[in-house]
Structure formats: C-alpha cells, structure tokens
Amino acid sequence: MRTDTSRIRIEKLRLRPLDGQAVKRLVEAGLTWLKTNQQIVNSLNVFPVPDGDTGTNMMLTMTAAWNEIKDSGEKHAGRMMAVVAKGALMGARGNSGVILSQLWRGFARAIQDTAVLDAQSVVRGFSEARDTAYKGVVKPVEGTILTVAKDTAAAAQAALLETQDPIEILTRCVPAADESVQRTPELLPVLKQAGVVDSGGKGLFFILEGMLRHIQGQPLDAPLASVQPLSSLNFDSAMQGVEEGQDYEVVVDFFPNSSFELRQFYDRLEQMGTSIQVGEGDGMYRMHIHVPLDKRYEPIDYIMGIGTITKVAMENLLAQMDEIDAKARGSKLEFAKVEPGQIAVVVVSPGSGLSRIFASLGVAAIVEGGQTMNPSTQDILNAFENLPTDKVVILPNNKNIVMAANQAREVTVKKVAVVPTRTVPQGLAAMLLFKPDGVLDSVAEKMTKAMNTVQTGEITVATRTVEIDGVKVETGQVIALLDGKLVLSAPAVEAGVLGLLEKANAAEHELVTLFYGEDMNQSEANRIADVVRSKYPALEVELQDGGQPHYQFIISVE
C-alpha cells in the first residue's frame, strides 16, 4: 500500500519543477530528518568528554537557515538558496556548523542565476559546495564532513553521465554519502581508535537522506525508534527549548520485560509528550521525556507495566529555567568601557566565574558558551556589533568555536582579529597582553604569542568507554586532558588533578591556577588545592571559582 502511494508521490514531484518552493521543502526535510537523528550524530564523539555536540550544532545551523525562508514565497531556486546560505552562515555553530554553512554558500553561489534546478545545476551546486567548504578550512582533514561532501559531489558528477533527472542525481548521491561516512574511520585514525564514524559527515548524510525521504514520501518527523548508548543521552540540550505545556522532565531507568517492543514503546510515549530519548546500557534502559503537569505520572505508570523500574527522576523544567534566568541576571558584569578607535575584546566564556575574571581583565563583551553550547556566528557578531569601535579581538577559548569566530570576522564590516585560543587558560594568557590603544594586528600578534605560554589541563568525567592514545577509559571515570590530549584516567578528581600536574611537569613551573567548575563545591576544591600545595611547596597555587559546567577543573600551568 505504502509503496504505491509513495510511487505516485515521486511521480508528482518529478513532474513538479525544482523551483524555490521545492528547494524550501527540501531544506525543511533535511532539517527535520537531522533533528530526528540529532542524538545519533551527537553520540559520535571521538573524545569521551562532554563536548560541543555536532548533531545539535548542525541542527541549530540548519534551523537558522530554515527560519530565514520558512515564510518565503520565493519561486526562484537560486534566490531561495541564497537566503538559505545567509541564514546558515549567521547561525553557524561549532566547526561542523561552519563547514555546513560553507557547503550551502557554495551551492547557492553555483546556482544563483538558476530559477529551476536541473541535473546540471544540481551537480554544479555539489561541486561548488565542496570547493567552498575546502577553501574555508585552513588545513583540510580527510575523513571528515569535507570528505563526505567531496564523495557526494563526485557521485553527482558520475550520475550526470547516465541521467538528466535532478531527482535521480540526488537519489544516487545519498548512498554515496552513506558509503563515504562509513569509510571515514579508514581515513582518520582517531575515528578508528574511538570506534566511531565522523559525526559531521554523518550529519550531512542525514540532511541529504532527509531530502530524499521527502521525495520518496517517507516519514521524517516521527522519532526513529532508536536506542542510543546510555552515555550519549544528553538531556541538557533538551533544556534549551522547553515546549509550551511540556513542563515536566521525567527520566525513568528500567529493565524491560521479554515482550518489550521498541516501536510500540515510542508510539505510546509520543502520545504522552515530547523530547523523547531512549538509551540502553548493560540491558538497562533509560527513558527521557517532557510531559505536561497533569501527565507527569503517565510514563511511569506505563513503564511499570512493561518492565521493572529501578529509578525515577522528575523535574519541573519551568522552575529550572527560572533558576537559570535568575542566575544569569544575578551575575551582572562590569565590562571595560570602549572608546571609539580603541580595541575591544570579545571572549567566549563557559562559566560565570570565568566571565567575571575575564571582565576584570578588561574585556568589552562576553559570549556565554563553551564545551556543550557552542555560540553561533550570529551570537558572536551580536556581542560586538554594537560596541562603539570598529576594532575587535575575539578570543574563542575553545577549539570548536574558532571557526565560528573566523566566520564572524568574514561577515562584519568591522576590523576583527581572531586570536585562536583553544582553552580558557590560553585566553587568559592572551588577555594579559591586551592593550586597548595599540595597533590591532600587532596587539593580536602579541596576544597570539602569549597564548602559547601556558599549558591547559582539563578534568572531567568520561562520557563513554573507549581507549584513545593508549589511555583506557571507562564511562564515569575521571579523565584528564593536557592541551587537548587525553593523558590519563583516574578513580577520583583529586587523583586526576595530581596525575595531570605530573604529566604537565608542574614542578618545573611557577604557578598553577585551578578554576573549579559548577559540579565542585568550594570546600572540596579548597581541599584539593591544599593537597596540590603540600605536594608542590615551591609552586604558587591559586584557586578560582570558574563556574564552568561538566569540567570539575580547568587548570593552567605556567
């Protein structure tokens, strides 16, 4: 039955020209399918650390593009695509989001004068998308979204020899993208080591597949009845948007009965609420859902009937949101006043304490964000567009935000220098060399030099079990990263900090600054600082409230 209707639909679509409105529906389909599979993409994280989630970043980038066109009646495909590209460009988050926006930009450029897409223009679009994305990256790495874009463009080119149907071109591109994604671990050893495929490439595949599913009349918005590894469940990102009326977050851990059927499970949950996620580990399932107040016990009652519940957690999301808002309002920061002609510094800061420290060092604006919440190009632009000067230095303080910062530089009329700080300590070190009245390029150069005078340690908890660079890590263990490289795992935070300092040769240095995160309480942080002091009596040890999420400590050794 379904096959028949969808065939009819395909025929219809084939007859319909690929004009601006068709492009719009394809973009929507790509976004919807990516959104549906967002958590799968998020789970493809190489390092077992809480990180900028690729799926979320790409989804938000696509959403920004979609918001620009959702009310548009534009018929011209090229003009429609130009708006898509602009929206993606401004909304780009994380490195994968930035590359995705470059793909759209290239595609849009190739077809800017094309009112209705034909096979040639689609192929041209894929080629130009690939070229633009490659050019946007300083050192292109294979085995990433770039490779998937390249292989897709090649498949499109090859298809052109056999067909003049643009839909057929897309139909052949999707499996090519899929195969390309599967090959990424062969090209990029770190993926192979971690046992994952490239997340950005996978995200791109979902966008293309979503378009194809739309053409073929397959459903897009129904959540896939998929089970993720427990460790990849990320309820924080769900917090970013609480749907109207879905005020309660319910999380239930359970062991299902033998009759458990996943599709059915999802169907039932969908009747109760939204933001459904299901994870599994060692036979235990974790269900996450947002439900209205009056339905908050429904998921629990239901699950009691299909398995044995081991844990239930329920939270009032609105109260939580209020708390977050109140916290944001409470920390009113005083920023450096910028005079016209002076240089203003904009930093990305992952925690309230770190924001206060940056403010005390004379930054003019702060973009909140960091590990799991990468700000978009637009967010960064917003931070400095209204400053009364045209000279701006951006400190991204995170390797996954450097590209969005660079993109902000490209789209503004202001003179912007990006000092590519990858960590908070690097940002602080750079800040010490800041002179508001200097010459922009030379100040940025000095700051760039200074950022390499510190070593950065990070202490966090592993989000999954993996072995990388010879370090074996199990979910829940404390892990330490030194300048972005996983150096050890430990049973507890204290051991992690001490082990890290040893790896960093702390004894040869002068100062260790411990920025403790929001998951640490002050007295415990104090105790660990004292342990460090007694182990390194010659070192100066400074403890600061960083307030960053997920990372128990960010440590600078200098």
Added chain:
Amino acid sequence: MRLGILTDSTADLPRYLIQQHQIEIVPSILVLDGKEYADGEGISREEFYARLPGFKTHPTTSAPSIGEFTARYQKLFEDGCDHILSIHAAGPLTSILSAAGQASQEFVDRITILDSLSLSLGLGFQVLAAADEMEDGLEAALAAIESTRKRLHVYAALDTMDYLRRSGRLPAPVTFLGGMLNIKPVIELADGEIKAAGAARTTQQADERMLHLAKSAGKLERLAILHTGAERRARGFLNQLMREASQSLPREILMVNVTPVIGAHVGPNGLGLAMVKAK
C-alpha cells in the same frame, strides 16, 4: 655663579655618586610601627624588605618637613652656592615637591624647583645629568635635564598589585588588571603617572616582558637595574640582559635596592628598570 644641586632620598643615588658630584640629599620619611625614621636610618633596606609583608601596621611614608628643606637650602647658601636647583620625586605621586616649594619661598629667586616627574633612578639620572653640567650654570643644567628626560624610561615589574592598590596611587586604567586573578603588573612611570605596561602571572613572564622592554630601547647611555629586596632576581635579569644585548649597554650599570620610602608602596620582590637612551 656657583650652582648647588639638591634632591631627596627617593633619587636612590649611591653614596659614591652623591659624594663625587657633591649633591645635597634630603631624606624622606619612613613611618614604621608609628615611629618616624629619616630614610636610611633605623632599618637597613635588606631588613625592611625581608620584614615588609609581616609588619603589624603597614609602613607609610611622609615628605621631609618644610623646616628640613629650609635648613638644607640655608646650608648650601652658607657653603657658597649662589643658586640652588632643587629637583624632586614626581609631584603627582608625593608631597615632597610641595614641601620643597614652600620652603623655597623664603629664598626668592635663588632656588629653582623642578618636578622630575619620576622616581628612583628616573629622578637620579636627571640629577646626575644636571651635576655633569653644574659648572656651566643653571641653564646648562636645565638643558641637560630636559635632554635626559626625553630619553628616559622607567619600568617596574611588581610581584603583586596589593601594595600599589593600598597606596592609593593606582590609576584607574591599571586597576582593572587583576580585579580577580593575582596579577604581577608591569608598570611604566612616565610624566609623573603610573601607567600599565603589561601584566604577567609569573615572575618569569614578567622578567621576559622587562627584557623585551630593555632590549627594544636600543643603545643606552645610562642604565639602572632596580629591585625591592630581590637581588637575586635583579642579578639574574642583568645576566640575561648582558647575554642578549651586551652591545647596547652602558659601561657602568647601577644595581639598586630601592629605598623603603618607595618600596612601602610597591612591595617586595619587584624588579625595575631606569634607562636613558643614547642620543
């Protein structure tokens, strides 16, 4: 006409140079645990800096009295001077200049009061330049000071911001440095004002900044390495400078443990530089 030169103890001139050039020095006042000492009396510089972080009440300073200035001027005139050049620590930072000015009013047109707009050897080098020309009279001495002042640079790398902050002499643009983090500020003393010249988190970083500042000044006519009870740091710095820029250094380099009258306001373990660039 015979010119006499008078300055105060914040010039940090070594004894042999004072004697050689017959410079009159008025000691500034250090207040330790409620007791006043003329600079150089009561406590040695080494002991002062060793004890500085631990004094029960924080040491303070005050300018020499007007009467002290009057007595010194009187003495110079009695010794046969026709005119006195009285040059002092930066007016915006101390009240020494104003005490000298008030004392000089008794001796109409016989004393020229000059604000060095500097401190320590930044003042001292201006005094030495004037002393070199004192045989040729006041105009020549003033011209020498003017020339020196144009080529003068004074920097300090402080171990902490605390002392300067407590002294109330920290201008607003410097204040932000280290609002929260422990910062080792690098400051410049120019035009009688303290200005931010950089910031560091470690002594090593600070010394590298100072080295950079010294090297980028080019060839030097005069150089003093200043420190506040940090002789080892100063020696290490000098060695490094001699290794990296020996061609630019003058034949004679002064190494000075700064007077407690200044040290009380900048704290121990600091490193300073007073440089006069070659013409």
